[in-house]
Amino acid sequence: MTELIVIAEIAKGTIHTTTSELVTAANALGGSPMIIVPCTDASVADAAGSIAGASKVIAAKSDAFAHYDAAAWAEALDAVAPQGIILTSATPQSKDLAARLAARRNLSVVQDVVAIRENQLTSPVYSGKAMQTVAISGPAVVSVRANVFDAAPSTGSNEISVVDTTGNMATAVQEFMARASQRLDVAEANIIISGGRGMGSPDNFVHLEAIADTLGAAVGASRAAVDTWEAIPHSMQVGQTGKTVNPNLYIAVGISGAIQHLAGMRSSKYIVAINKDADAPIFQHADYGIVATWEEALPVLQSTLAGMMA
Amino acid sequence: MTKIVVLVKQVPDTNAKIVVSGDRVDLSAVKKVMSPYDEFAVETALRHRDASGGEVIALTLGGAGADKVLKDAKAIGVDHIVRIDCEQELDSNALQSALASTLQELGAEIVYCGKSAADTGAGSTGPGVAERLGWASASNVISVGFDGGLTVVAPSDGGNARMSVNTPAVITCDKGDIKVRKPNVKGIMQAKKAQVEVKAAAIQPSSVTIVAHSMPPAKPAGKSYEGGAAAAEVANLLRDEANVI
Numbered sequence: 174m175t176e177l178i179v180i181a182e183i184a185k186g187t188i189h190t191t192t193s194e195l196v197t198a199a200n201a202l203g204g205s206p207m208i209i210v211p212c213t214d215a216s217v218a219d220a221a222g223s224i225a226g227a228s229k230v231i232a233a234k235s236d237a238f239a240h241y242d243a244a245a246w247a248e249a250l251d252a253v254a255p256q257g258i259i260l261t262s263a264t265p266q267s268k269d270l271a272a273r274l275a276a277r278r279n280l281s282v283v284q285d286v287v288a289i290r291e292n293q294l295t296s297p298v299y300s301g302k303a304m305q306t307v308a309i310s311g312p313a314v315v316s317v318r319a320n321v322f323d324a325a326p327s328t329g330s331n332e333i334s335v336v337d338t339t340g341n342m343a344t345a346v347q348e349f350m351a352r353a354s355q356r357l358d359v360a361e362a363n364i365i366i367s368g369g370r371g372m373g374s375p376d377n378f379v380h381l382e383a384i385a386d387t388l389g390a391a392v393g394a395s396r397a398a399v400d401t402w403e404a405i406p407h408s409m410q411v412g413q414t415g416k417t418v419n420p421n422l423y424i425a426v427g428i429s430g431a432i433q434h435l436a437g438m439r440s441s442k443y444i445v446a447i448n449k450d451a452d453a454p455i456f457q458h459a460d461y462g463i464v465a466t467w468e469e470a471l472p473v474l475q476s477t478l479a480g481m482m483a
Numbered sequence: 484m485t486k487i488v489v490l491v492k493q494v495p496d497t498n499a500k501i502v503v504s505g506d507r508v509d510l511s512a513v514k515k516v517m518s519p520y521d522e523f524a525v526e527t528a529l530r531h532r533d534a535s536g537g538e539v540i541a542l543t544l545g546g547a548g549a550d551k552v553l554k555d556a557k558a559i560g561v562d563h564i565v566r567i568d569c570e571q572e573l574d575s576n577a578l579q580s581a582l583a584s585t586l587q588e589l590g591a592e593i594v595y596c597g598k599s600a601a602d603t604g605a606g607s608t609g610p611g612v613a614e615r616l617g618w619a620s621a622s623n624v625i626s627v628g629f630d631g632g633l634t635v636v637a638p639s640d641g642g643n644a645r646m647s648v649n650t651p652a653v654i655t656c657d658k659g660d661i662k663v664r665k666p667n668v669k670g671i672m673q674a675k676k677a678q679v680e681v682k683a684a685a686i687q688p689s690s691v692t693i694v695a696h697s698m699p700p701a702k703p704a705g706k707s708y709e710g711g712a713a714a715a716e717v718a719n720l721l722r723d724e725a726n727v728i
């Protein structure tokens with residue numbers, strides 16, 4: 174049987190919950206994976222000890238994991254992982270790592286998997302306008318989208334071992350430019366509230382920010398908003414030429430729902446649309462559509478949510 | 484003379500409707516264009532040349548139809564255009580191997596490509612090619628500096644980082660703040676006359692095979708409401724029905 178290996182997703186120095194989803198995805202491929210945790214301090218791996226459905230945990234310890242460097246990470250993880258099917262999360266960084274690892278082993282990589290049936294893997298292609306199912310034969314590297322597979326329960330008790338490893342860095346950080354706001358980036362957030370040209374002015378984004386702060390969400394934008402208003406940076410743009418996001422909840426406000434915007438957010442688990450035009454295409458993709466101006470709807474949404482969170 | 488290579492791929496226009504007929508996408512009626520991020524890769528490659536001298540080669544792997552994107556790159560200002568002749572769909576391993584061996588043959592010293600192609604959405608090619616060449620790579624780069632070695636700005640936990648990158652390297656380009664240049668009349672005339680250098684490549688067999696394409700699962704019709712007051716009910720449903728807050 175092919176060995177299954179999950180590379181733990183690390184965010185802010187701890188194991189991210191998508192790691193438990195990767196274990197479920199590995200189980201769908203027909204086995205219990207080992208979990209490899211890239212870390213500088215082996216205690217980070219302790220949290221993986223309780224993920225059910227895994228066979229064991231390896232803390233792969235290296236100074237190289239202090240900062241992401243594709244070449245060094247691939248080298249260091251390649252040295253620890255046995256041959257087999259490797260699963261990573263589908264964040265931009267982990268997709269990059271997945272591609273590097275696959276190439277290092279002369280294997281193919283299958284990105285953004287959202288369904289697994291035996292050896293067949295399905296991913297969105299053409300910006301989500303179609304799905305592609307491929308068959309893998311033998312070892313490969315596979316990245317799996319978040320919020321698709323259920324998280325494995327934390328009822329396990331996996332043995333944890335520590336392996337030292339190393340990789341040569343090919344890049345060096347010279348300057349770190351923190352985001353001005355403490356708010357999450359759309360690429361990282363589980364809830365996103367985005368504004369479009371219908372917001373009328375960048376100043377009105379404060380209403381989206383208030384809701385984002387209530388929910389711990391990120392604020393996104395359509396390209397029309399980014400292109401029209403200097404104050405809305407491209408880093409907020411969702412869509413074809415912006416970021417592809419896959420949150421649990423996406424709230425689109427004053428966004429018409431152009432195909433290129435949909436390309437970036439249509440796979441969100443739940444979509445709420447607020448738009449004054451009942452015929453806006455975004456409503457065809459919304460789980461909850463509210464035909465209203467944002468001026469009417471956002472204060473109600475904000476006060477109801479604030480009441481819930483209080 | 485820095486040899487700069489930019490990878491460009493021909494993809495369906497992002498406005499195009501994608502149809503699945505039988506169990507494969509049917510792209511016969513679809514307009515094809517250069518993949519959007521590749522435009523930023525071409526622009527960055529040209530800026531690199533402008534800053535440090537050298538030449539820019541645009542490289543694609545595809546059938547004869549893909550010559551069009553090479554001509555588009557030529558019209559914008561690349562010096563040479565090269566196509567690895569291959570009509571088949573390749574898996575990432577076969578594609579990257581063919582690109583990597585041709586890059587070696589061309590004597591590439593720096594490679595720019597798109598952060599992901601509009602058809603695959605994968606983002607595998609840049610880092611994969613870099614690994615095969617034993618090169619550095621930096622991905623999703625929004626800005627490149629050429630003074631005193633190569634530096635890039637790319638997203639990093641909680642912000643952006645400016646990094647120095649060892650060369651040779653592969654840089655995958657996101658849409659940065661740069662404006663891409665448009666072809667001028669002279670460029671278009673030159674592109675018309677330009678010869679595509681066609682190379683044959685040894686193509687490895689693919690280990691990942693396409694089983695089927697399908698349309699995305701239809702979303703069940705959502706609930707719809709009139710008037711802003713309904714936002715209160717929607718908030719409640721998000722908590723009680725969808726369980727997302």
Ligand SMILES: Cc1cc2nc3c(=O)[nH]c(=O)nc-3n(C[C@H](O)[C@H](O)[C@H](O)COP(=O)(O)OP(=O)(O)OC[C@H]3O[C@@H](n4cnc5c(N)ncnc54)[C@H](O)[C@@H]3O)c2cc1C
Pocket residue numbers: 368369370371372394395396397398410411412413414415416426427428429430431432433434437447448449450453465466467468497519
């Ligand atoms: C190659 C290419 C790439 C692209 N990439 C992207 C991309 O990455 N992301 C992206 O978003 N777009 C992208 N676009 C642009 C896309 O085609 C649309 O132009 C864009 O998404 C429209 O943005 P919008 O919905 O904010 O604006 P509009 O289409 O102008 O829609 C504004 C909406 O707001 C509504 N509205 C107005 N006033 C109010 C109010 N007071 N309250 C509530 N609703 C109101 C209107 O009814 C309307 O539906 C791309 C286009 C191309 C050609």
Ligand SMILES: Nc1ncnc2c1ncn2[C@@H]1O[C@H](COP(=O)(O)O)[C@@H](O)[C@H]1O
Pocket residue numbers: 490491492518520521524542543544545578595596597598599600601603604605606607608609
């Ligand atoms: N067949 C190809 N020919 C040339 N470049 C390619 C090809 N496929 C992918 N690329 C390059 O690699 C980038 C990322 O593609 P992908 O890994 O498919 O997302 C593209 O934007 C192109 O720059």
